[in-house]
Amino acid sequence: MTIKSLRIGTRGSPLALAQTHMVRALLAKAHGVAEDHIAIEIIKTTGDVIQDRPLSESGGKGLFTKELDSALIAGSIDLAVHSSKDLPTHLPSEIVIAGYLPREDVRDAWIGRDGATIDQLPAGAVVGTASLRRAAQVKRRRPDLRTELLRGNVETRLRKVESGEVDATLLALAGLKRLGLADRATALLPLEDFPPAVGQGAIGITARAADPETQAALAPILDEATALALAAERAFLSALDGSCRTPIAGHATVAGGDIAFYGEVLKADGSEVWSTRRKGRAIDAAMIGADAGNEIVLKLPHGVAGLM
Numbered sequence: 001m002t003i004k005s006l007r008i009g010t011r012g013s014p015l016a017l018a019q020t021h022m023v024r025a026l027l028a029k030a031h032g033v034a035e036d037h038i039a040i041e042i043i044k045t046t047g048d049v050i051q052d053r054p055l056s057e058s059g060g061k062g063l064f065t066k067e068l069d070s071a072l073i074a075g076s077i078d079l080a081v082h083s084s085k086d087l088p089t090h091l092p093s094e095i096v097i098a099g100y101l102p103r104e105d106v107r108d109a110w111i112g113r114d115g116a117t118i119d120q121l122p123a124g125a126v127v128g129t130a131s132l133r134r135a136a137q138v139k140r141r142r143p144d145l146r147t148e149l150l151r152g153n154v155e156t157r158l159r160k161v162e163s164g165e166v167d168a169t170l171l172a173l174a175g176l177k178r179l180g181l182a183d184r185a186t187a188l189l190p191l192e193d194f195p196p197a198v199g200q201g202a203i204g205i206t207a208r209a210a211d212p213e214t215q216a217a218l219a220p221i222l223d224e225a226t227a228l229a230l231a232a233e234r235a236f237l238s239a240l241d242g243s244c245r246t247p248i249a250g251h252a253t254v255a256g257g258d259i260a261f262y263g264e265v266l267k268a269d270g271s272e273v274w275s276t277r278r279k280g281r282a283i284d285a286a287m288i289g290a291d292a293g294n295e296i297v298l299k300l301p302h303g304v305a306g307l308m
Contacts, residue, residue: 084199099222139270239293
């Protein structure tokens, strides 16, 4: 098919732009057009502006998508590219997740000053992170470490480790790879101790629900296995009413027609964790994720609200 001149909306961070250029290159190749046939529109989001406090205190995940959603609804862009872990569980009715690129490695990378691993840091050392999940998982492993808010793009966070502002941080390996910075990782953290955020490692693409032409243009570059895994993970998050105000991890893998899911919710200080596993048919991904989330809700002594 010959595609119209598409306009892609994106945040302006180096990682967001790298991911958007990946999408543009794949679309151009799939449809046999020049990359400049597809425009890139940089849109500043509220989440990019707020750097001095946790997003959990300012409205949660939607802060990275609200302005992109508005541009889609207004028709000033045709699709938007997101790190899927930033997508809120509920989108405006006018917008759909068209799909995902094939998922990257979902693990977290540990970056320690002078190459120190998590086990080598001295008691009281400071780990910088903006993620409640990562902070809780660090405290579960090393309750003697301190965690402090660390905002900014990937390069900014790496510089703050190098300068000694913090002793270590954790970043998604997928993002480091896309920026050509994977060699900056001190260690890759095992999934059994540091399961990822829902959607981590996947690039998600949103479009208008009433725009079948753009959705059809995207179809050749989308990955079904990633979509099934994310369906389970997002259903798990939705059942927990999850946001960035709660330490939640969820990870699904798809092999053939089967899906395996692991999810956990932690207390903010890492002192307790509630977890569950599921296996089933991949076509039942959303039902499996929702069932896992409902199980966790029943286990929590005071509900999800009691963890905030």
